[in-house]
Amino acid sequence: MNLFQKAKLKMYQVVNDFLVENSEAVNLLPNLPAYHTQLGENIVKLQKAAANESNNWTGLSDYKQETKDALVVAALEVSSRLSSYARQNNRPELLKNTYYTESKLRYISDSDLSSSAEKLYDIAEANLEELATFGITAETQTAYKAKIDAFNKAIPMRRDSITAQVRQTKQTEQLFRDTDGVLKQIDNLIEIVRNSNANLYVGYMDARKVIEVGTESLAVNGKVFDAVSLEAISGVEIELMLLPLNGHAPVQKKSAEKGGFRIKSLQSGMYQVKAGKLGYTEKLLDIVVNSGETTDLTIALTKN
Structure with a gap:
């Protein structure tokens, strides 16, 4: 939910509170109680959408980052041990295929990180008998593979989360449009008392103002x-x-x-x-x- 939408939601809440405080007067207007009920229901839906949008996205992003950080650390360890083995045994081609810097692993794409980590795993498996003295064993390989699998699982979860977020954003935008439609109906009814109850009319129009917080940011x-x-x-x-x-x-x-x-x-x-x-x-x-x-x-x- 962007800044303008948050400001609009705040305005909806202020209007709803105003209608509650002046219910004796406004409920005399035809159909207004029904529109007021719809306004309250939409506010609840928008509040839930805002909470879900924040919690779901943050949680999955944090989990994905945790699995990535764990894999980077593990891959660097395997890379270091394989590189040491290659140097000790004068195997320049192996060294070329197993040496990674931290920046290389941390800033490449998710798919590149996964394939690089898998490549290190496969090379270690192919030379496992000779790598025991360099600290790579069947047990360390099992632990390393588990980190690769966890990261690979997190990638589609985050992609699915992005798709869900786009869908939720569209639903939220539609809900705002629906709520604006409800308010237009209420506006028309409040117009009836513009002359007969000026205080009520002015109070309502004040509540209808959207106070924007901050300015629109770059996309x-x-x-x-x-x-x-x-x-x-x-x-x-x-x-x-x-x-x-x-x-x-x-x-x-x-x-x-x-x-x-x-x-x-x-x-x-x-x-x-x-x-x-x-x-x-x-x-x-x-x-x-x-x-x-x-x-x-x-x-x-x-x-x-």
Whole structure:
């Protein structure tokens, strides 16, 4: 729920309280009690939607990050031991395939992290008998594989959560439209007493004001950097495509000198982001954009 929607929900609550406090007068107006009841029910639904949106997204994001952090630490440990084994046995090709820096593992995409971790696991399995003295055993491999599996399980959970969030956002927007329709009916009825009960009319109109908190933020605020050196990359072609892919025109930007880019006024929804530059492997990822909120996006690109 964005800042403007939160401000509108607050206004709905103030209007509802005003109608309760002046129920003797307003209930004399035709059909107003029914509209007042609908307003109260919609407020409860919106409050629940706001709570679910915050709790569900935060919980799954935290879980996914925890499994990622655990896998990065475990993969670095396996990489270190395999690299030591390769150096001791003069196996440069093995060293090339097993040496990873922390920044390399931490900032690559989820799919790349998973495949890199799996590759280290497979190499260790193929050389297991010779790796005991380097601290890699069947037991450590079992524990390492469990971390890989936990992370792989968390990735689709988060993707499903993004889809659910988009669906919830659309339902919430429809609920706001429905509630605005109810208020318009109440507005029309309150207009009846504009002259006969000026105090009631003025009090209602004051309650109907939406007080916005803060200002509307950028839709997307991002930065592109090198996955290994962590240096900013300028001139990266950024393309955002609204999902599902059904003919929408893409939004395109280029990263600036310090790797940053900003995109305003996007339609709410899920977007596929494509980032590419000559000399780097193209990156694809999905994000959710909510109107009135900033979606922070960091993109790590790997050189070819």
